[in-house]
Amino acid sequence: MKRIALLGMPNTGKSTLFNRLSGASARVGNWPGITVDLMSAKILIGGHIAELVDLPGLYDLHGFSDDEQVVRHFLANNSVDLVMIVLNSSQIDRQLSLALQIRALGLPALLLLNMQDEAKRSGISIDIDEMSRQLGLPVASISAKYGDGCPQALQLAARHLEHQRAPISASEISSKLEADTQLEQQMEHIVKQSVQMPLQLTDRLTERIDRVLLHPWLGLPLFFGAMYLLFQFIFTVGAPLQEGVAWLLDLIRSDILEPLTASLPAWLHGLLLDGIYDGVGTVAAFVPIIVLFFLVMTMVEDSGYMSRAAFLMDALMARVGLDGRSFVMVLMGFGCNVPALMGTRVMRSRGMRLLTMMVIPLSLCSARLQVFVFMSAILFTTEQAPLVVFSMYLMSFVTIFLTALIFKGKMRSSEPFILEMPPYRFPTAKQIVLRGWLEVRHFLNRASKFIIFGVVMVWALTNFPSGVPAASEATYAGQIGQFFLPILEPIGIDAKLAIALIFGFVAKEIVVGALAVIYGLQGEALELLMAQQLDWVQGVSFMLFTLIYTPCLSTIATMRSESKSVGYTVLALGWSLLLAWVVSFIFYQSARALGY
Amino acid sequence: MLNLSQLQPGESAHIHAIHAEESLFHRLNAMGFRIGKKIELVRQASFGGPVHVRLGSTDIILRLTEASRIQIARA
Numbered sequence: 001m002k003r004i005a006l007l008g009m010p011n012t013g014k015s016t017l018f019n020r021l022s023g024a025s026a027r028v029g030n031w032p033g034i035t036v037d038l039m040s041a042k043i044l045i046g047g048h049i050a051e052l053v054d055l056p057g058l059y060d061l062h063g064f065s066d067d068e069q070v071v072r073h074f075l076a077n078n079s080v081d082l083v084m085i086v087l088n089s090s091q092i093d094r095q096l097s098l099a100l101q102i103r104a105l106g107l108p109a110l111l112l113l114n115m116q117d118e119a120k121r122s123g124i125s126i127d128i129d130e131m132s133r134q135l136g137l138p139v140a141s142i143s144a145k146y147g148d149g150c151p152q153a154l155q156l157a158a159r160h161l162e163h164q165r166a167p168i169s170a171s172e173i174s175s176k177l178e179a180d181t182q183l184e185q186q187m188e189h190i191v192k193q194s195v196q197m198p199l200q201l202t203d204r205l206t207e208r209i210d211r212v213l214l215h216p217w218l219g220l221p222l223f224f225g226a227m228y229l230l231f232q233f234i235f236t237v238g239a240p241l242q243e244g245v246a247w248l249l250d251l252i253r254s255d256i257l258e259p260l261t262a263s264l265p266a267w268l269h270g271l272l273l274d275g276i277y278d279g280v281g282t283v284a285a286f287v288p289i290i291v292l293f294f295l296v297m298t299m300v301e302d303s304g305y306m307s308r309a310a311f312l313m314d315a316l317m318a319r320v321g322l323d324g325r326s327f328v329m330v331l332m333g334f335g336c337n338v339p340a341l342m343g344t345r346v347m348r349s350r351g352m353r354l355l356t357m358m359v360i361p362l363s364l365c366s367a368r369l370q371v372f373v374f375m376s377a378i379l380f381t382t383e384q385a386p387l388v389v390f391s392m393y394l395m396s397f398v399t400i401f402l403t404a405l406i407f408k409g410k411m412r413s414s415e416p417f418i419l420e421m422p423p424y425r426f427p428t429a430k431q432i433v434l435r436g437w438l439e440v441r442h443f444l445n446r447a448s449k450f451i452i453f454g455v456v457m458v459w460a461l462t463n464f465p466s467g468v469p470a471a472s473e474a475t476y477a478g479q480i481g482q483f484f485l486p487i488l489e490p491i492g493i494d495a496k497l498a499i500a501l502i503f504g505f506v507a508k509e510i511v512v513g514a515l516a517v518i519y520g521l522q523g524e525a526l527e528l529l530m531a532q533q534l535d536w537v538q539g540v541s542f543m544l545f546t547l548i549y550t551p552c553l554s555t556i557a558t559m560r561s562e563s564k565s566v567g568y569t570v571l572a573l574g575w576s577l578l579l580a581w582v583v584s585f586i587f588y589q590s591a592r593a594l595g596y
Numbered sequence: 597m598l599n600l601s602q603l604q605p606g607e608s609a610h611i612h613a614i615h616a617e618e619s620l621f622h623r624l625n626a627m628g629f630r631i632g633k634k635i636e637l638v639r640q641a642s643f644g645g646p647v648h649v650r651l652g653s654t655d656i657i658l659r660l661t662e663a664s665r666i667q668i669a670r671a
């Protein structure tokens with residue numbers, strides 16, 4: 001099978017073209033020598049099936065960024081029958097260097113000048129035939145977003161697929177590239193021969209919008225306002241959808257699965273329904289949120305606002321080793337950590353991405369909020385309760401900044417902060433929907449097995465050995481709680497709360513329900529008993545621990561699949577457990593020392 | 597001799613020299629920072645944040661530390 005690689009600078013619409021050519025059939029593949037996800041798809045071209053690979057965006061073949069190294073490794077370790085170079089027509093005067101570098105390597109290549117619509121609007125005209133003659137490469141003008149010129153480009157590609165390439169080694173790539181000064185001269189010559197650019201670009205709508213959105217005083221308030229609206233949209237639309245999914249799952253359980261499994265032995269019935277089926281339910285609950293999140297994020301990213309956010313927030317975030325894009329993801333983490341972790345893929349430097357993924361689980365997500373609302377209502381007056389919940393939000397921010405400060409030296413960004421500010425663009429509906437679908441599939445493929453396994457584990461821990469009451473102190477979970485009591489007592493957590501923490505490992509949504517099972521009571525009776533057995537110092541200590549110790553199984557699964565590193569996941573998990581204990585310890589012991 | 601971080605919003609200059617290690621130099625080069633090219637400082641973010649510059653048809657943001665490596669001669 002022939003292999004075609006898509007290559008281009010960031011913000012050239014390369015991935016848009018990839019999605020257009022591949023439809024929804026793209027898969028994440030494993031490639032020799034490469035640790036990041038590369039999408040690939042089988043496409044029909046000139047009557048043959050060919051494999052199309054979307055390489056990460058790069059500026060320079062001998063650059064030093066993580067993505068640039070990935071591309072070099074890919075070209076060195078995988079044979080490629082055709083390189084499709086995607087360039088932004090409006091920036092042809094500087095992007096042509098990439099085409100010249102590929103040509104210098106002797107790779108069979110086809111040059112696609114994308115965003116022809118935008119270039120035309122800016123008054124740029126390119127003589128395709130002249131450029132092709134000067135370069136000695138086939139050239140086509142396209143609009144990946146609207147599809148203009150794409151079929152012709154594919155025909156052109158089919159005609160040039162037959163060439164064979166000579167294998168190149170990674171070290172050879174640098175040496176084979178001609179000196180920059182020489183490339184520069186060639187580039188200037190070709191641009192002069194084939195491109196006409198107006199002195200002043202005529203499309204200045206972007207400038208007018210930026211004058212408002214990046215205003216020295218208005219910029220930040222507008223940014224926070226926009227984030228607030230997006231957040232509200234995702235999570236107010238998402239909540240009823242999640243409830244709908246939960247309702248449907250309950251219905252299937254009570255009307256179909258319960259009668260079907262009623263005759264089975266109790267343990268098998270429990271394993272199937274409380275273990276595996278609830279695990280599937282946990283996975284399913286995330287689907288609506290992930291779709292909504294990426295619908296919104298695709299709009300933010302493709303519109304060009306993401307680099308504006310980076311511009312506005314950089315002064316504050318640079319101090320803790322993060323940037324404005326991290327800030328957007330951390331904010332979204334306050335709704336749900338899982339899509340926020342997936343969204344960090346927009347950051348192309350691995351160091352910065354790992355640091356952001358380290359702090360996202362500390363954002364107080366809506367599931368944890370339920371626990372805090374429940375606990376503070378039991379232990380505090382109606383006037384005090386909102387303040388307690390608010391202080392949990394403050395604590396969440398404090399732990400985020402503290403963690404970033406501590407780990408910023410370890411997870412340093414290897415890339416200089418130099419970002420392009422693309423003009424504002426409207427993404428098409430197709431782009432948005434496709435992204436949502438691909439991300440959900442990615443989550444289901446990568447995280448679901450791990451989550452279901454975890455739910456089954458916790459079910460087993462809280463139900464065995466057989467014969468003891470579920471979630472009681474005689475279960476394995478209770479025994480684990482007992483075992484850890486020496487380190488849990490100094491933070492005011494008793495054996496019952498320890499079992500709740502083990503449940504909370506699966507998902508914070510089930511903690512309140514688990515407390516009902518653990519105490520054997522429901523509703524007001526449960527609240528009364530808990531208010532009797534716990535004082536407010538214990539309660540707050542439990543809340544602090546719940547806030548920090550570990551978000552949920554789905555977050556851990558996502559972290560592992562996004563970082564592709566078990567070691568990193570263990571580090572992040574270990575750190576949050578340690579931090580949770582230290583914070584709770586300091587709070588509990590000082591409160592007690594003060595006589596509360 | 598001025599560097600890019602000293603330019604005021606709305607002012608233009610020509611790039612005179614780039615003092616940067618290899619990786620930064622490559623990146624700047626690929627983004628269009630070349631000696632002799634005209635550069636305009638569009639705006640700067642509040643609280644000592646990055647600068648927004650315009651080079652030909654490309655808008656770019658970069659931090660002051662990187663901007664200070666680029667020497668300019670006022671047009």
